[in-house]
Amino acid sequence: MSTSRRRESIHTVALAPGDATAAGKRISRGELVVFPTETVYGLGASAVDPEAIRRVFAAKDRPADNPLISHFATPTEVRDLLPPGSDDLDDLIATWMPGPLTLVVPAPVWAPPGLSGGLDSIALRVPADPIAQAIIAGAGVPVAAPSANRSGRPSPTTFEMAWAEMKGRVAAIIDGGACTIGIESTVVDVRTPSEFSVLRPGQVTAEEISRLTGRTEVTRASDRPRSPGTRYRHYHPGIPVFVVSKDRFAEKRQVLSQQYHDLAVPEFSDLQGYAAGLYYALWDATRNDADAVLLIDISREDAPGLYDRIHRAADEVL
Ligand code: TXA
Ligand code: MG
Numbered sequence: 001m002s003t004s005r006r007r008e009s010i011h012t013v014a015l016a017p018g019d020a021t022a023a024g025k026r027i028s029r030g031e032l033v034v035f036p037t038e039t040v041y042g043l044g045a046s047a048v049d050p051e052a053i054r055r056v057f058a059a060k061d062r063p064a065d066n067p068l069i070s071h072f073a074t075p076t077e078v079r080d081l082l083p084p085g086s087d088d089l090d091d092l093i094a095t096w097m098p099g100p101l102t103l104v105v106p107a108p109v110w111a112p113p114g115l116s117g118g119l120d121s122i123a124l125r126v127p128a129d130p131i132a133q134a135i136i137a138g139a140g141v142p143v144a145a146p147s148a149n150r151s152g153r154p155s156p157t158t159f160e161m162a163w164a165e166m167k168g169r170v171a172a173i174i175d176g177g178a179c180t181i182g183i184e185s186t187v188v189d190v191r192t193p194s195e196f197s198v199l200r201p202g203q204v205t206a207e208e209i210s211r212l213t214g215r216t217e218v219t220r221a222s223d224r225p226r227s228p229g230t231r232y233r234h235y236h237p238g239i240p241v242f243v244v245s246k247d248r249f250a251e252k253r254q255v256l257s258q259q260y261h262d263l264a265v266p267e268f269s270d271l272q273g274y275a276a277g278l279y280y281a282l283w284d285a286t287r288n289d290a291d292a293v294l295l296i297d298i299s300r301e302d303a304p305g306l307y308d309r310i311h312r313a314a315d316e317v318l
Contacts, residue, residue, distance in 0.1 A: 010168060010169065012167045012169070012170055012171065012172065013171070013173075014163065014172075014174075015172050015173065015174045015175065016174070017131050017134075017175070020131045020135045020138060021134050021138035022138065023035065023135055024134065024135040024136060024140070025138050025139070026172060027044050027045060027046055027052075027138075027139040027141075027143055028046055028139045028140055028141055030045075030046060030051065031045075031052075031172070032044065032045050032056060032170040033135065033170065033173070034156075034162050034170050034172070035131055035135045035145075035174045036131050036159075036176030036179055037127040037128075037129045037132045037145075037179065038099075038100060038127060038129045038180050038181050039100050039127070039179060039181045039183065039184050039202070040148070040155040040156060040179055040182070040183070041147065041155070041156040041157065041158075041159075041162040041176075042127075042132070042143075043056055043145055043146055043147070043166065044144070044145040045144050046142075046143065047071075047112075047143060048141050048142065049112075050113075050114055052144075053068065054114055056144060056146065057114070059169040060146060060149070060150055060151050061150055061151045062146065063151070064118075065117045065118060066117055067119055067121075067122075067123060068115055068117075068123070068144040068145065068146050069102050069123040069124070069144070069145060069185070069187075070115065070123065070124055070142040070144055071125050071126070071136055071142065071145050072124060072126050072136065072142055073126070073136040073137045075094070075126055078093065078103065078126060079093065081105050081124060082103075082105055082190070083106055085193045086193075088213050091212045091213065095212055097125075097126040098126045098127060099127075099185075099204070100128075100185040100186060100203045101185055101186055101188070102124065102187045102200075103124050104121050104122070104123050104124075104187060104189040104190065104199065105121065105124060105190060105191060106120065107120050107121055107122040108122065115144055121189070125185055131176045148162050148166050148173075149161075149165050150165055152235075153165065153235070153236060153237070153238075154235045154236075154278075154282045154283050154313070155183075155279050156279070157179040157182050157277075157280050158177070158178045158179070159173070159174075159176065159177065161279070161280065161283050164283075164287075178276070178280075181275060181276065182275045182276035182279065182280075183202060183203070183309050184202060185200075185202050185204075186198060186201060186202030187199040187202070188209060190215075194214075194215055194216065195216055195217075196209055196217060196218070197217065197219055198217065198219075200308075201304040201307075206304070234309075234312045234313070235279065235312055235313040236313060237286045237313075238286050239285065239291060240260075240292040240293070241293045241295065241313050241315050241316075242292065242315065242316050243295045243297050243311065243316070243317045243318065244294065244295075244318040245296075245297045248318065252318045253265060253294055256294055260291040260292040261291055262288075262290045262291045263292050263293075264281070264284075264285035264288070264290035265293075265294045266281035266285070271298065271302060271303045271306060274298070274303075275303065275306045278295075278306070278310065278313075279309075295310055295313070297310065297317070298310065
């Protein structure tokens with residue numbers, strides 16, 4: 001038996017979608033509740049409760065300098081937190097809030113320092129998933145929610161994954177089935193007038209943001225440290241992950257099959273199915289004791305968010 005200090009396990013209950021409003025009340029009382037959004041499952045806590053925020057970091061084994069996204073029920077609450085001169089964001093917000101879009105703005109006074117990892121900014125999202133909506137409305141406070149994985153591992157996109165990751169670490173997990181999008185929201189810094197910078201790509205692309213806002217995309221050298229989460233290793237299932245382009249796929253598959261007895265080769269019908277199923281496929285491969293995973297590459301232009309996740313998960317691009 002291990003002699004190292006072990007986390008105290010807490011009793012976790014599985015809840016149905018109909019329990020979402022009551023689960024929101026649990027959040028307002030300081031408890032941690034995992035819930036589905038259309039992107040990935042989130043690990044929710046009251047964003048105005050410093051002790052609950054501290055427990056989110058502990059439940060995920062997350063580095064303290066990686067800030068959390070605050071989730072709101074309505075776009076109006078987000079508009080109220082925008083810096084002056086942000087009227088050009090109206091169409092973007094009308095189109096993608098609710099949706100898979102997160103805006104980084106100056107931190108409001110109510111934000112506990114732990115929420116923003118010591119930065120002077122805060123990230124805001126309005127999820128579209130009805131269960132997420134009911135939770136946030138039930139909580140009556142902004143809900144801080146990172147993806148509900150232990151740090152560095154694939155984000156949960158099904159209840160089964162969320163349960164395996166967070167059982168014993170949170171008060172409740174809501175079973176909302178599979179997430180439709182499957183990769184996390186696009187994170188965009190909109191603090192500088194007339195400009196924006198994408199800190200984490202997702203389904204909402206830079207082209208779309210330019211078109212809807214008239215703003216220019218800038219990528220500053222400092223953008224990486226400004227989105228601390230992008231510094232860390234991500235989405236790793238614990239076995240080697242290889243990526244290979246379509247034209248060399250058959251050849252590399254054969255070579256790897258000789259090296260790895262049980263090579264998992266997930267198949268997806270299209271890009272949308274790939275994004276929705278990628279994290280589950282990585283997780284499922286380890287669960288089935290595969291020795292390695294082989295993923296097919298895509299072009300960055302076709303789906304920048306998915307491309308980013310495939311390449312972050314990869315140990316090697318062949
Ligand atoms: O789709 C999503 O965004 C999911 C669902 C649950 O909403 N949430 C999510 O949270 O992916 P998380 O914590 O796994 O990733 C948040 C990302 C991290 O890369 C973090 O560094 C960045 O957003 N972030 C949060 N606040 C920030 C801030 N103030 N400035 C820059 N980056 C920030
Ligand atoms: Mg995450």
